[in-house]
Amino acid sequence: MSERSFNALVLLGLIAFPLWALWADEPFLITLATRAVILAIAGVGLNIALGLGGLVSLGHAAFFGLGGYAMGILASHAQMYDPIMTAPILIEGTKSMPVIWLVAIVVSGLAALAIGALSLRTSGVYFIMITLAFGQMFYYFAISWPAYGGEDGLSIYVRNGFPGLNTLVPIQFYGLTFAILLIALALHWQIARSPFGLALNAARQSSVRAQTVGIAPFRLRLIAFTISGMITGLAGALFADLNRFVSPTMFSWQLSGEIIVFVIIGGVARLFGPVVGAIVFIMLEHVLGGLSDYWHIYLGALLLGIVLFARGGIIGLIAGRGGHG
Numbered sequence: 001m002s003e004r005s006f007n008a009l010v011l012l013g014l015i016a017f018p019l020w021a022l023w024a025d026e027p028f029l030i031t032l033a034t035r036a037v038i039l040a041i042a043g044v045g046l047n048i049a050l051g052l053g054g055l056v057s058l059g060h061a062a063f064f065g066l067g068g069y070a071m072g073i074l075a076s077h078a079q080m081y082d083p084i085m086t087a088p089i090l091i092e093g094t095k096s097m098p099v100i101w102l103v104a105i106v107v108s109g110l111a112a113l114a115i116g117a118l119s120l121r122t123s124g125v126y127f128i129m130i131t132l133a134f135g136q137m138f139y140y141f142a143i144s145w146p147a148y149g150g151e152d153g154l155s156i157y158v159r160n161g162f163p164g165l166n167t168l169v170p171i172q173f174y175g176l177t178f179a180i181l182l183i184a185l186a187l188h189w190q191i192a193r194s195p196f197g198l199a200l201n202a203a204r205q206s207s208v209r210a211q212t213v214g215i216a217p218f219r220l221r222l223i224a225f226t227i228s229g230m231i232t233g234l235a236g237a238l239f240a241d242l243n244r245f246v247s248p249t250m251f252s253w254q255l256s257g258e259i260i261v262f263v264i265i266g267g268v269a270r271l272f273g274p275v276v277g278a279i280v281f282i283m284l285e286h287v288l289g290g291l292s293d294y295w296h297i298y299l300g301a302l303l304l305g306i307v308l309f310a311r312g313g314i315i316g317l318i319a320g321r322g323g324h325g
Helices: 003-023 027-052 061-079 097-119 125-143 170-193 195-205 207-212 217-243 253-266 273-289 296-309 313-319
Strands: none
Touching: 003 027, 003 170, 003 273, 003 313, 027 170, 027 195, 027 217, 027 253, 027 273, 061 097, 061 125, 061 217, 061 253, 097 125, 097 217, 125 253, 170 195, 170 217, 195 207, 195 217, 207 217, 253 273, 253 296, 253 313, 273 296, 273 313, 296 313
16 A cells, blocks of 8 residues: 555544544544544654654653643633733733634744754754753743642633634534644645755755755754744644643653654654554553553553564555655
């Protein structure tokens, strides 16, 4: 089977499954599919940095959490009719998803730009540890921030709104997240085939050779890292809206690790790699989680098998080493 055919089957499944769940009156399964799609969006964000740029970031939960807290702060002030700031300018909360998404993208992008400007001066294990350190800094800051729940987190009573939709209806919220996933995938596809993406790939393979032909690896990686953080931040805002809850665990290094696992299971640099990985992760969590609290053992065994015997992930195993369609 070609990779394009496999990708088309995955898309078909993401459309058919929630429609079947709607017909079967199983709203929980629609919510489960929504969770998989949102985590896939976060994985697509990381895949731009990891798959295209070769940047192994163990701190992407920082951007995921920033997106979540952008939603939580704006929505909590809106539901309490309490402005965020009155001086020097009035800044009020909002329950509008498009506004919240914009704030989440901007905040996460600025954070990724700052973190990337510092951490990209290193490489290898040093880069991994610096990104991890930044993620843990945000985690402990959120714990010590009592104004927004501290360690207990922050609850939002009603899901935020989107024009023309009732986001409290599971299938409508799923459709919204699915559309964003398609946009994120289209962006990844476009970047990979653009001159920027080709230069980024050249820098990933050999920085020295890239520099000899006039390519600036640092600038390319910083742009990729920033775009990656913005997409992951948007996923964080959607995840917080899905649960109507935000907490410091959204910044945890375990979540950063899980996002990396999505990408590896599906296939690093594969367009649908994070999507397949997120689906497999949610399926294992749902099926095996009900049988044992130690279901991560099976996830670990799967990951080990893929690393040893299927370097291209599940997609590589099924579709071979063809083009990343």
